Amino acid sequence: MLDSSFIHGDGVGPSTERALWRSGARDWDAFLGLHRAGVLRGGRMGRLARLVEESRQALRGDAIEFFGDRLPRGEQWRLFTHFGSRAAYVDIETTGVSPGVDVVTVVGLHDGATVQMFVRGKNLGEFPKAAARYPLLVSYNGATFDVPFLQATFPSFRPRAHLDLRYPLARLGYKGGLKEIERTVGIRRPRHLADLSGFDAVMLWHAHQRGDRHALATLIAYTREDVVNLATLAQLVAREMPGCVGFPASATPA
Numbered sequence: 001m002l003d004s005s006f007i008h009g010d011g012v013g014p015s016t017e018r019a020l021w022r023s024g025a026r027d028w029d030a031f032l033g034l035h036r037a038g039v040l041r042g043g044r045m046g047r048l049a050r051l052v053e054e055s056r057q058a059l060r061g062d063a064i065e066f067f068g069d070r071l072p073r074g075e076q077w078r079l080f081t082h083f084g085s086r087a088a089y090v091d092i093e094t095t096g097v098s099p100g101v102d103v104v105t106v107v108g109l110h111d112g113a114t115v116q117m118f119v120r121g122k123n124l125g126e127f128p129k130a131a132a133r134y135p136l137l138v139s140y141n142g143a144t145f146d147v148p149f150l151q152a153t154f155p156s157f158r159p160r161a162h163l164d165l166r167y168p169l170a171r172l173g174y175k176g177g178l179k180e181i182e183r184t185v186g187i188r189r190p191r192h193l194a195d196l197s198g199f200d201a202v203m204l205w206h207a208h209q210r211g212d213r214h215a216l217a218t219l220i221a222y223t224r225e226d227v228v229n230l231a232t233l234a235q236l237v238a239r240e241m242p243g244c245v246g247f248p249a250s251a252t253p254a
Contacts, residue, residue: 001081003028003059004247008070009051011044018246024056026248028052044159047114064135068161073143077237079136079161082240087112087163088134091226092146093219099152105205106219107150110227117220128154138163138234140178140226165230168237171246182229186234196222 004027006017025031025040032039035049048165080087089110096102107118107127111134113218127150131137136159139146143164150157174181179197179222182189196204201222207215223229 001242001247002067002078002238003056005067005071005078006031006052007072007075008055008067008125009048011046014169014245021246021248028056029179062135064161065140067083073164074167074171076161076163077165080163081136082237083113083136083161084234087136087234088131089138089227089230089234090131090142090146091139091223091230092149093198093205094149094221095202095205097145099148102149104149105154105201107221108220108223108227112231112232115227116196117223117226118214119220124153128157131159133156134160136161136163136206138165138230140169140181140230140233141166163234165233166235168241169233172240173239178226180231181233185233187229188231189222193218193222193225198247 004021006012006092007014012020013054020031020040023034023040025034029041031052032049033233035045055066059082064079067079068076089108089112090106091108093106094102094104098226099196103120105120107124109118109127109130110117116130118124118130139162140164141164143166147159147162169181173186176184188194193219196218201219204215204222208219
């Protein structure tokens with residue numbers, strides 16, 4: 001599906017991209033064929049043809065950064081269609097909402113099969129190396145919360161590409177916090193975790209610091225639910241967004 005995308009080209013917005021699809025340019029190969037045949041011509045199409053050639057080379061070379069740097073924030077979901085099998089889902093807990101003032105306490109990282117937990121005072125410093133194994137990191141509201149906090153904690157940390165599910169989910173009509181969206185789509189958490197919030201996560205960390213033997217285990221279980229459920233929501237986005245955007249039928253997943 002990524003090879004049906006043109007929106008990462010300069011001056012190409014949603015309406016131009018849909019016009020290209022309607023013209024028969026259902027993917028990069030079809031676009032280049034029409035361009036060479038003189039059907040799609042002019043300086044703008046010439047520039048887009050050069051980008052398409054670069055895009056083909058980048059995709060063959062697994063250069064996800066090429067697309068991550070060019071796709072609008074609301075279109076990063078397209079990366080998941082090609083790199084989703086190698087994505088990791090990330091969620092953090094903190095002592096507050098201000099990077100540089102508050103600190104990261106727990107980070108969850110889920111690759112679709114296993115969950116790794118990184119805890120302040122134990123193994124938090126191992127997170128960047130673990131995350132670097134994955135070309136795509138997926139979060140919810142991570143563009144404004146998780147990533148800034150992680151970069152304040154680890155100044156050299158920079159995901160190769162990052163998909164914040166908040167944006168495509170909002171376009172699909174799923175708005176609100178992560179827990180609210182989970183309930184809307186039918187995801188249910190274990191009873192003892194169902195009513196916990198981000199504020200409770202802060203309180204659990206402070207309780208752990210005071211010596212509560214059960215607080216850290218509860219906080220880790222809460223974060224684990226976050227990252228596991230992100231995988232379910234990413235699959236929902238991959239199913240529903242192509243139809244919302246109007247992708248050519250041949251480009252959408254079966």
